[in-house]
Amino acid sequence: MDALEWNDAALAKYLASNTTLQDEIKDLSAHEQKQQTQWAFEDEAExxxxxxxxxxxxxxxxxxxxxxxxxxxxxxxVAEALGMEWAEYCAVNAIQE
Structure with a gap:
């Protein structure tokens, strides 16, 4: 599973557990519903x-x-996308395996 799939799965669970948001967006198009859910999700993370x-x-x-x-x-x-060696990435980001 990649980051996009993780995000889509998380948004689905988030929306399913948030009846208030479901009610607020029920009359929007599918695209707008997804967009509003993403924004609410991002706002909560922030x-x-x-x-x-x-x-x-x-x-x-x-x-x-x-x-x-x-x-x-x-x-x-992320390390791979940046072209960094894993050990270097861990050191820079204080990641412990």
């Missing part, structure tokens, strides 16, 4: 002081161990 991707992982991880593994995988994807 209010919690965490990155949106981290908030997404919290929604979809089923155990603390899975959350840790998913965090590491997200960081590995």
């Amino acid at each position: 209010a919690l002081g965490i990155e949106t991707w981290e908030f997404a992982l919290q929604w979809i991880a089923e155990t603390p161990e899975q959350l840790k593994a998913m965090r590491l995988e997200a960081h590995r994807q």
Whole structure:
């Protein structure tokens, strides 16, 4: 599962658990519903002081161990995208395996 799939899964769970948001967006188009859900999700992550991707992982991880593994995988994807060696990336970002 990649970051986009994680985000989509998290948004679905977030919306399913948020009846107030469901009521607020029910008359919008599917595109607008997704957009409003994404914005609400991002706003909540910001209010919690965490990155949106981290908030997404919290929604979809089923155990603390899975959350840790998913965090590491997200960081590995970033390191790869940046072309950094994993050890260097971990040192720069204070990541402990």
